Amino acid sequence: MDFYLTALLQGLCFSGIALGIYISMKIFNIPDITTDGSYTLGGVVTAILLTRHLPGYVVLPAVLIAGGLSGAITGIIHTKLKINPLLAGILVMTALYSVNLTLMGRSNLPLIGTSSVFTFVQLVNNPNQNTFLILGLIVMAITLLIGYLLKTDFGIAMRATGNSESMVRSLGVNIDRMKIIGLALANALTAVSGYLITQFQGFTDINMGIGVVIIGLGSVIIAEVLIGWLNITSVWISLALVLAGAVIFQLVLAFTLNIGVDANLLKLATAVFVLLIVSLPRLLQVKD
Template sequence: MDFYLTALLQGLCFSALALGIYISMKIFNIPDITTNGSYTLGGAITGIMLTNHQSTYLILPIVIFAGGIAGALTGLITTKLKVNALLAGILVMTGLHSVNLIIMGRSNLPLISTSSLFSILNIAADPNHNTFWILSVFVAIITLMIGYLLKTDFGIAMRATGNSESMVRALGVDTDRMKIVGLALANALTALSGYMIVQFQAFADINMGQAIVIIGLGSVIIAESFINWFNITNVWIILILVLIGAIIFQLVLALTLAIGVDPNLLSLTTSTFVLLIVSLPRLSFGKAS
């Protein structure tokens, strides 16, 4: 049971990542690879500041700001320099690898004896249950803030930019600014996920962001399947489904390990699972036609 509880907790940690991927890839239709670097950036800042005995409350805004800067840089390269969004993300991600190494000072930072977000409050006696409640409240606050933003006039303009950029531009909206802000927000959320996972697993690693975009994309695709099946348009329900998608993704991986699949094949299993999610709806539609 603890095995699946751990998977649930990891899903909650990755929920901010899933929300970030949803904003970049589903709202703005931008395949943002900056995610791999900004996720590690959030973890690297968290790790080094915790080892220097800084408060987790102080670390939080710094992580959000750093992730936002990384995303905004990708947005600026894409909109102002007219570089392909995929290439811009790769360039920023590559640069962030060196930045993260400089921040950490080494490739791995253990955080066994440091305080964390999950040790400052004792809601439950069991550490895993305590972590669950803290994560649940934390994720709920993030979701409420993102949901509120997307329902404002600015958020509606962001969503409209992804749906019909030319129409929004004709209405006088600065679509370049929308993209920059959107990518900044997406990567701030991604860095926030790194902030949570580093404190949960008690270490930061320079390679922790490798292929992390697959986890976020898989979570969003799971949510999108439910959205399409039930024709959901309500923003709040969509965000909740994205969170559920992140949890389901981690539970499936936990089940994969539980049935005896070699851990060395976990990356292959992950990519195969994402491919399966993507392919099944298309295969069924193809047969129907």
């Protein structure tokens, strides 16, 4: 049971990545690979500041700013230099590897003798339940903020930008600025996942972000399938399903390991699972 509880907690930690990928992929139609680098950057900034015993109200804003800057740089390269967004993300992700390694000064950084957001606040005595409640409150706050933003005039303009750039441009909206802000917001959310998972696992590692974009993609794809099946149009329900997708994704991986699949084959199992989720709607259409 603890095995699946850990998967549930990890799913909540990865909610920021899922929401970030949802903004970049589903709202702006931009395949943003910056995720791998900004996720690690969030963990690196968190570890560095916590080991220097800085308070939480300093750490989280610093993580948001760092992640936002990495996304904004990708957006600037794409919009101002007219570079393909996929290539722009790869370039920034590659650069962030060196940035993260330089900031840490070594390949990994343990959080020995430091407090975390999960130990600083004690809502209940049970550590796992306390972690679950804190993660739930953080994820709920982030989701409410994103949901509120997407319902504002600015958020509607963001959503319209992904649907029809030409129409939004004709209305006088600065498309380049929208994309830069959108990518900055997406990577700030991704960095929050790095912030949470670093404190959850007790260390940060330079390679922790490799392939992590597949987690966000898998979560969004699961949510997309559910949204299509249920004919969901509400922004709030869509965001809730994205969060559910992140948790389901981790629970499936936990089930894969629990039934005895070799841990060395976990990445393969992840790829096959995402492939099945992607192809399932098309297979059902063919069957119909």
